[in-house]
Amino acid sequence: MDKIVVQGGSPLSGSIPIAGAKNACLALMPATLLSEEPLTLTNAPRLSDIRTMTTLLQSLGAEVSLMQDGKVLALSSHGADNPVADYEIVRKMRASNLVLGPLLARHGEAVVSLPGGCAIGARPMDIHVAAMEALGAKVDLRDGYLHASAPGGLKGAVVELRFASVGATENTVMAATLAKGTTVLKNAAREPEIVDLVRCLRAMGAQIEGEGTATITIQGVDRLHGATHKVVADRIELGTYMLAPAIAGGEVELLGGDLDLLGAFCEKLDEAGISVTPTAHGIKVARKNGRVSAVDVVTEIFPGFPTDLQAQMMALLCTADGVSVLEEKIFENRFMHAPELTRMGANIEVHGGTATVTGVPFLKGAPVMATDLRASVSLILAGLAAEGETVVNRVYHLDRGYERVEDKLRACGAKIERVSE
Template sequence: MDSIVVTGGTPLKGQIAIAGAKNAALTLMPATLLSEEPLTLTNAPRLSDIATMTALLQSLGVEVTSMQDGKVQVLSSHAMTSTTADYEIVRKMRASNLVLGPLLARHHQAVVSLPGGCAIGARPMDIHVTALEAMGAEIELKDGYLHATAKGGLKGAKVPLRFASVGATENVLMAATLAKGTTVIENAAREPEIVDLAHCLRRMGAQIEGEGTSTITIQGVDRLGAATHPVVTDRIELGTYMLAPVFAGGEVECLGGRLDLVGSFVEKLDAAGVDVTETAGGLKVKRRSERAKAVDVTTEVFPGFPTDLQAQMMAMLCTADGTSVLEEKIFENRFMHAPELIRMGADIEVQGGVATVTGVKRLKGAPVMATDLRASVSLILAGLAAEGETTVSRIYHLDRGYEHIEEKLSAVGAKIERVSS
């Protein structure tokens, strides 16, 4: 099993190209199920999660062609062979549940296994189910599978979400494009990935208004057509690499970065003593002084501070001046990186969904173990600031969300390598 070895203490300088968003691509790929005509995605990330979604779609009969070293994906659902999403594939990744809405919309039936993914909380499917039932679907849970039918097709409806769930918003948004009549999603999630999905669906011929707000209105159409769509920049990868020079020192330009994708995150960086400057190519980041300052963080739905940057932020605050309080309000069990950071000398106290971090002078390299995707990258970043060598094991989590991370960080001066055991 591979591991990542990081030797800290080297300032960074240079440019890092930010990939297309994993969470956007995983939503855009199932949109192909809505049309017989091809969907072409450009700026696609090259990740194991993309390979998992590809395998799932292929199991349904979707033709997937990868070009330009995986950066272009052409998907065609003209010859579907199945409407069953099998457990053996779905268990690997939670985003697999996003085939439910499109399958119901176009084929009026679906059998979808309950999903898996990182161990960061229950993340139940009940919001998805209730929303689709409001549109006329009949859904029953049997033997770990959701058996869903929509006799005569889905119908437009008012769909109030009890929580601004990203996945539920995406599932309903796709389902509503082919529903009869008008669907109004209330308390919709506002994430950039949802805006990106709406833009793609509109290119396919959907009639959508209000994406990026809490109310999205969709007028169903009879069919959707072909489209070519560029995947939006990955705001989580962007935020992660923006933190790299805060750990290691130096200055890094993140190519493709946009302030509108990371507004609340940049506000916290500014409060912590980090300069973020817009450039012609993206965003340039450097510390204003030798050490960052403590800052309190509460994770929230977009446009609040993203839960997917909480682990990275916690690691950075481990060497900041003062004491910081981080409150996780999106997922339970998302402080599993804390014990590993403590192995590196961090001063962290966790009580329920609140972590108190008191900065130390210097972290020390140690063997640590990744517990989920974002935890794994937080440990690599911590290694950039640590004295000595840090070995991060179980990095199969990492490969789900970061393409060629050792190459990108090495290119700006980091001492990092992947080691096969």
């Protein structure tokens, strides 16, 4: 099993290219199931989660080809006739549930295993099920699988999500594109990944309005056609690498970065004493002067502070001046990185959904263990600033969401390497 070894103490300098968004691409790929014509995705990230979704789509009968070293995905579902998403594939990744809506819309039938993914909370499927039922589907849970059917096709309806779930919004929007009549989706998620999916669906011939707001209106059409679509930049990778020079010192330019993707996050960086400046090619980040200042963070649905950047932000605040309070409001089990940061000398107290971080003068390198995707990279970031050597074990989580993280950081002067045992 691979591990990442980091020698701390090296300021960063250089540039890092930001890949296409994992979470956007994982929603865009199932959209191929809605059409018999080809869908081409450019700027695709090269990640293990993308490979898992590729395997799932292929198991459903779709064709997926990787071109230009994996940065372009050519998809075709003209022969996709299997409506069963098998447990052995779905258990590896939460986003596998995004085939539910497209399969129902295209075939009137879907059998989808309950999903897996990082152990950061329950993330139930009831919101997805309620949305599909509102569109006229009958859904039963049997033997760990959701059995959904709509023999007469889905029908447009008013669908109100009890929580602004990104996945449920994506599933509902995709399902409604081929439903009969008009669907009004209320309390929809507003994330950039939703906007990106709608842009792709619109390029395929869908009639959708309101993306990026809490109400999305979809007028069903008889069929969708093929399209070519560029995947939006990954705002979570962007935020992660913005924190690297903030933690390690130095100055880094993030190529392809867009400040509009991370408004609330950038506000907190400014409050902490981090300079974020737009450039002709992206964003430049550096500390304003000296040590970072403590800030309080509350994770919220978009456009609030992203839960997927909470662990990385905690790593930054471990050496800040003062006391920071981080409140996790999205997932109930997302402070598992705190004990590992404590092994490195951090002063963190966790009480339920709140973590209190008292800044220390410096962190010390130590062997630590990654518990989930974002925790993995938070430990690497902490290692950049720590005295001595940090060894991050169980980094298979890392490859689900970050494309060659050690190469990107090493190119900016970090002393980091991947070691295979």
